Amino acid sequence: MRTIIDGLAFAKAVTHVSKTLIAGQRQAVRLAATGDGLRLDADGQYYSRADLDAETVEDGSAVVNGFWLSSVAAVMPSEELNVETADSKLRLDCRGIVMELPLIDDPAAEPNVPDLPEEWASIADGGLARAVGAVVHAADKGSNNPVLSAVRVRGLDGSIELSATNRYVAATARADGSADMDALVPAAWLKANAEGADRIGATGRMFAIAGPVYTDATPMVEGQAPVLAAIWPSKDAPLTLTMDRAELLEAARRVKAVKFSGGETVTLALAVGDDSITLGLDDAESGSGARQTVSAEVSGPVVDGHVEGAGRRLRLDARYVANACGALYGDRVTMYVAPRSNGRYKPVLLACPDAPDGFDMRDEQLIVPILL
Numbered sequence: 001m002r003t004i005i006d007g008l009a010f011a012k013a014v015t016h017v018s019k020t021l022i023a024g025q026r027q028a029v030r031l032a033a034t035g036d037g038l039r040l041d042a043d044g045q046y047y048s049r050a051d052l053d054a055e056t057v058e059d060g061s062a063v064v065n066g067f068w069l070s071s072v073a074a075v076m077p078s079e080e081l082n083v084e085t086a087d088s089k090l091r092l093d094c095r096g097i098v099m100e101l102p103l104i105d106d107p108a109a110e111p112n113v114p115d116l117p118e119e120w121a122s123i124a125d126g127g128l129a130r131a132v133g134a135v136v137h138a139a140d141k142g143s144n145n146p147v148l149s150a151v152r153v154r155g156l157d158g159s160i161e162l163s164a165t166n167r168y169v170a171a172t173a174r175a176d177g178s179a180d181m182d183a184l185v186p187a188a189w190l191k192a193n194a195e196g197a198d199r200i201g202a203t204g205r206m207f208a209i210a211g212p213v214y215t216d217a218t219p220m221v222e223g224q225a226p227v228l229a230a231i232w233p234s235k236d237a238p239l240t241l242t243m244d245r246a247e248l249l250e251a252a253r254r255v256k257a258v259k260f261s262g263g264e265t266v267t268l269a270l271a272v273g274d275d276s277i278t279l280g281l282d283d284a285e286s287g288s289g290a291r292q293t294v295s296a297e298v299s300g301p302v303v304d305g306h307v308e309g310a311g312r313r314l315r316l317d318a319r320y321v322a323n324a325c326g327a328l329y330g331d332r333v334t335m336y337v338a339p340r341s342n343g344r345y346k347p348v349l350l351a352c353p354d355a356p357d358g359f360d361m362r363d364e365q366l367i368v369p370i371l372l
Contacts, residue, residue: 001060003033008078013050017042018070029066043111046218117201121179132194134173139187140166147223155179170366184221237336239300239307245333249325256318261285266318271305311343315370324365345369
């Protein structure tokens with residue numbers, strides 16, 4: 001095997017496919033040079049492939065330790081790189097700099113290639129990465145329930161909807177495209193690989209994403225996706241608060257900085273005025289506190305700082321407020337607030353009333369209020 005390739009593109013591809021490797025278990029990368037270019041394959045936590053433009057002088061393939069290849073490729077010059085096999089070694093040569101790695105001669109160590117989709121749903125203009133970024137924060141990061149650590153991807157009403165929840169916060173986002181699928185996909189995997197992907201597909205129990213260079217596939221999560229429609233609030237709420245999104249985001253981040261006591265929950269109390277809301281945090285254990293007022297367009301009945309019909313002021317986790325604002329697009333964000341018949345609050349909906357061009361106004365965030 002001998003092929004000539006751009007050194008920087010090669011290093012990036014090796015880094016990408018090596019992310020799936022498992023030290024001491026699945027750590028091999030296969031290189032295959034043909035007239036179509038150079039292909040890299042790896043499998044471990046999931047399957048990963050890179051297809052690169054290259055000038056192939058001699059067809060062939062080689063299998064080497066992916067961790068070693070990643071380390072070597074990273075220090076080679078970002079110039080024309082000669083990749084070839086000779087004397088049971090893989091040799092990288094650029095401007096007289098030569099690196100050699102031993103070939104792996106064990107069929108059992110070679111990467112396994114899963115069945116990949118024959119049909120793909122196209123998602124243009126970075127829509128997949130944007131949608132993933134809008135919902136992935138809502139997936140549970142420490143749960144023993146894989147369903148809560150997953151993102152649901154499904155075709156819905158002529159678009160592709162992504163949704164996730166950890167039971168305390170939920171998020172939905174839409175991307176342009178049409179797909180006949182309903183899959184639960186590991187959130188961490190989507191977050192790591194969605195950038196640059198413009199196609200999705202599913203076959204059997206595998207979910208795959210692909211772009212101009214990379215194709216990645218992972219087993220779907222087994223289980224029943226949460227039915228978010230059953231808890232999703234309406235925008236027909238008695239109280240709406242419209243604010244500058246960036247200002248609300250910074251206020252939530254700033255106020256939660258005074259939480260010095262133990263525990264993850266950061267209780268933020270919202271006092272609603274005529275044309276503003278005040279975010280307050282009192283950390284009784286440490287004795288610290290903070291307040292910040294944010295200008296707001298207030299529409300609806302307010303009594304003593306809270307919506308009429310509620311028994312107390314609204315309390316939300318500051319972490320979830322910051323994450324929701326950071327996941328939405330648009331200059332402004334509207335918070336839809338409604339009380340239950342028992343005086344407590346329904347889940348609070350956040351959405352942008354005017355999204356920028358190219359972004360879907362149906363992207364929404366949901367936060368479950370804190371009960372005290």
